[in-house]
Amino acid sequence: MDEKLTPAAxxxxxGTEATEWRSHLLEHAAQLTAVLxxxxxxxxxxxxxxxxxxxxxYVPEYLxxxxxxxxxxxxxxxxxxxxxxxxxxxxxxxxxxxxxxxxLFRRSGDVAQHLDEILAAKPRVVWMQRGIYDxxxxxxxxKAGIDVVQDRCTMIEHRPVQH
Numbered sequence: 001m002d003e004k005l006t007p008a009a010x011x012x013x014x015g016t017e018a019t020e021w022r023s024h025l026l027e028h029a030a031q032l033t034a035v036l037x038x039x040x041x042x043x044x045x046x047x048x049x050x051x052x053x054x055x056x057x058y059v060p061e062y063l064x065x066x067x068x069x070x071x072x073x074x075x076x077x078x079x080x081x082x083x084x085x086x087x088x089x090x091x092x093x094x095x096x097x098x099x100x101x102x103x104l105f106r107r108s109g110d111v112a113q114h115l116d117e118i119l120a121a122k123p124r125v126v127w128m129q130r131g132i133y134d135x136x137x138x139x140x141x142x143k144a145g146i147d148v149v150q151d152r153c154t155m156i157e158h159r160p161v162q163h
Contacts, residue, residue, distance in 0.1 A: 024142035026125075026149050032157045035125050035147065039100035043071040043092055043123070045114055046105030049080050055129065056105035059155045060084060063103075066158060071095050075106065092121040101125040103154060104132055111137050119144055127154055 026032060042063060047070075048056040064070045064084050072083035073092060081088050089095050092102065092114075102123045104111060111134040118126055118141065125147040128134070133150040141148050 021139065021142040024145065024147045025138060026147050029157075032149060032152065035101070035127070035149065036154070036158050039068070039125060041069045041071060041097070041099045042101045042103050043073050043089070043095050043099035043121075044103045044105065045073045045075065045092070047072045047074050047083055048105070049074070049077055049083050052077075055153075057083075059105075059129065059153065060103070062155045063158065071099055092117045095121065099123050101127055104128045106132065108132050108134055115140060118146075122146070125149065127152070129153060130156075 026035065042060070044056075044060045046056055047060050048054055050057055050061075060070045060072070061084060070084050070086055071089060072086055073089045073095070074080060074083065092099070098121055100123060102118055102121065102125070104114070104126065106114065108128075108131075111128065111132065115137050122144075123146060126141050127149040128138075128151065130151055130153040138148045138150055
């Protein structure tokens with residue numbers, strides 16, 4: 001016997017599917033702690049070399065000292081080949097094995113240009129640093145099953161975490 005959903009049941013199913021992706025948008029402290037406790041390899045898009053400094057250097061440096069493997073993926077600095085002692089990658093496509101998490105140090109308006117390569121790399125988590133957010137990109141990533149953190153500093157969130 002073929003079971004057909006009533007219009008109300010169809011709407012309920014579609015509503016569940018339509019909102020299920022929202023569970024990949026992480027905001028609560030316990031969720032962030034779980035992410036930072038479970039990832040090891042972090043690809044950092046927009047990382048800067050030591051000579052430039054700033055948060056896009058000292059936050060990944062902190063994470064490396066805390067035991068994470070940092071994979072530098074700078075957007076600029078074509079002559080730089082090593083950051084934090086690790087070989088520079090010019091795209092997530094060349095990062096093998098793939099990173100558990102992609103950490104973004106890009107202006108909010110520049111995040112969308114990395115969407116396709118992030119989707120292709122399929123990290124478990126994409127984390128946009130403090131001040132960085134893009135609702136459309138976050139929704140697309142979440143619908144692809146990728147956890148997303150926006151507008152939060154990994155260094156600040158990590159400090160209370162035992163790694």
